[in-house]
Amino acid sequence: MEKKQISEVAKLANLSERLLVYKTMISTSYAFIVWSISFTVAALATWSTIFGPWFPTFVKAFNWVLTAALGSAGVVGMFLMFYIFSRTAPLKAKQLDMKPVARWVFSFVFPYGFAYIVAFLVGIETVISVAWYVALAxxxxxxxxxxxxxxxKKGLFVARPFFLAGVLMMITSPLVLFTALVRNTATYTIEGVGHWSSEVAYLSANMLALTLMLAIYFVASLYTFFKAEGAMIRHETQSQ
Structure with a gap:
């Protein structure tokens, strides 16, 4: 009888661990969706604003408005992703451990700072407008x-979605940068403004970057979800 009770307790403990892993992985899957949506909404909102009734106001600062919007989306996305993780057991505690917080913040601040410093040193505005993609990688x-x-290491992750997303984005970064460097000028005739010329790369490179980001994050999200499901299925199989 005691052996049976011990076995049941062990199974319950194992189930608890698996549920914790499942919860952590599912929250990670959601985090990728939240991040991609925040970036896409920021970009689309900016473009709709710039090319809307406020065009005469923003036309002279087109690149800077777009860069500021995407930068703001990055900051908002960072806090949203961290909030999602803070709701999971690994980070949820009465006293917040500052080490994970510091690591999380550093993971955003250093790549973005470095990427934009290099982009501004290069001095090509179309490259600056897509620096966010390289920084995100x-x-x-x-x-x-x-x-x-x-x-x-703690057994809370059964997959490496951030590594997968980072590698895929790093591999595709040269394609985004190449698109940003293609110098084609489009001339628009805007009523009430006259003729306005702009590099096509502003739109084409950023649309490519957004498309790649959405595709990669979709893959990472599905990968994380299926790995979480796989962990639960293995537990059920082992329990039988």
Whole structure:
């Protein structure tokens, strides 16, 4: 009887651990969706504003408005993703451990700071407008090294979605930068404004970057979800 009780307790403890892993992985899957949506909404809102009734106001600062919007989206996305993680057991505690917070913030601040410093030194505005994509690739890899690895070591992660996303974004970054460097000028005739010329790369490179980000994050989100499901299925199989 005692052996049976011990076995049941062990199964319950194992189930509890699996549920914790499942919860952590599902929250990670949601985090990728939240991040991609925040960036896409910021970009689309900016473009709709710039090319809307307020065009004469924003036309002279087109690139800077777009860069500011995407930068703001990055900051908002960072806090939203961290909030999602803070709702999971690994970070949820009465006294917040500042180490994960510091690692999380550093993973965003350093790649973005470095990418934009280099972009401004290069001095090509179309490249500056897509620096966020390269910075985001670096952010994903930093999170993989500083945060994700800790989760894997503790058994809270059964996948490496941040590493996957970072590698895929880093591989596709040259394509985005190449698109940003293609110098084609489009001339628009705007009623009440006259003729306005702009590099096509502002739109084409950023649309490509957003498309790649959405596709990669979709893959990372599904990958994380299926790995979480797989962990639960393995537990059920082992319990039978």
């Amino acid at each position: 670096g952010t994903m890899l930093h999170i993989a090294a500083l945060v994700e690895n800790e989760y894997v």
